Amino acid sequence: MRIWAVDIVLIRKGAQIVRADQDVIVEQAIGWHVRLAEAGEDDWADFIDWMEASPENAAAYDEIAKQDRVIAGARFPEPVAAAANDNGRNHWLRGAGAIAAAAAIVALALPSLLARHASPYEVATAQGERRAITLADGTSIEISGGTRLRLDHDDMRIAVLEQGEATFHVRHDAARPFVVMAGTTKIRDLGTVFNVARQDKNLSVEVAEGSVLYQPDSEAVKLLPGDALSADETRGRVTLSKIAPALVGGWRSGRLSFSGQSLDHVAATLSRLYGTNLILAADLSARPFTGMVHFTGDAERDVPHLASLIGANWRRDGKRWILSDGAPLSR
Structure with a gap:
């Protein structure tokens, strides 16, 4: 089976794009896209073999095909007539018009194709x-x-x-x-x-x-x-x-600074940093808090300390710590 290729060099921001396996697949997909316009039965059989050989082949061809409507509406130079000494060779890609079309397809399709190969x-x-x-x-x-x-x-x-x-x-x-x-x-x-x-x-x-x-x-x-x-x-x-x-x-040393954040935000921060299961009563959740607090990661120390700073009551219920405003809670 013959695989067609286009030797096109792209320049982006002054740096040549380095060719890799994906570039080869893109070039092959362009070749098939152009060739299938006049493909015979054998060509279609070869094309199907190529598509089924790798998921990357099919993905590349699909991406190239999507750009067809863009290329179809573009104006490119007319193809150059065949030279007298061409000896009847059948060139599937001829002249500046076809090269420009192929280059446009590569420019459109390559970024999205390469993105698929991120890790x-x-x-x-x-x-x-x-x-x-x-x-x-x-x-x-x-x-x-x-x-x-x-x-x-x-x-x-x-x-x-x-x-x-x-x-x-x-x-x-x-x-x-x-x-x-x-x-x-x-x-x-x-x-x-x-x-x-x-x-x-x-x-x-x-x-x-x-x-x-x-x-x-x-x-x-x-x-x-x-x-x-x-x-x-x-x-x-x-x-x-x-x-x-x-x-x-400051979370690395336990020194946390807050500026007008809600106490609900403070509680969520403690939960995230230390795994403290802190529950706030509804009357406390939206109250803003400003200040710097030193936490140790020890809930036995941190929860009562926070409660004293915000003027709240606290109690423990199993693994949960509950803060509430109002009358003292039984512990």
Whole structure:
């Protein structure tokens, strides 16, 4: 069986795209896409064999076929007439028009095809668990409890924080800045140690060293050491504040800082970091809390300490700790 190929070199931002197995498959798919317009019975049999040989072949051909309507509406130079000494050779791809069409297909299809060959993986921690990882580029990430972080073996310069909290110690590379995605938010490293937390639709960013850009493609808010940012995705509200650089990522030492967050948020943070099963009565949940609290991870100490700070009563019910406002509760 003869497999047709196109020798096309793509240049993106001045750097030549390195050919790999996937590029070969894309070229073969383009060849079949063009060839089938005048295919005979034998050609179709060969095409079916090629499609069935690998799921990647079928996926590549499907992607190329999707671009057909784009190419069909484009205007390309007319094909060059065959030379007199062509000896009757049947060229399936001839002239500048066909080359331009093939190049357009590659340019459209290649990014999505290559994306399928990423190697994503997830690092997750249970409530009360902590982990520390080091990426191949030297970047280290300290991960708090109740956190889910998505990374990619093939692109170690991006991390997606699905939920939870992590402190990033980034090895800066101006050519390939490190990016953290959290919900709809993008945070770009400018040479940094910074902390990112995401809980429900609330996001916080704190910078200890260097700087980061919050939403670099839109607001482009630059945060320097000691700067903190909180964002409410539901309300679309962003608030800037200050924090001592030494307190950034304070969860690592048990020093937690809150600024106007609800007590429900404080309780959820304790549950995530230490696995403390803390229940708030309805009259406490929405009450705002501002202050810095030192927690040890020992509920016997932490829950009464928090209760005294907020003027609440506490009691224990098995593995649950219950906080309530009002008359003292029996323990």
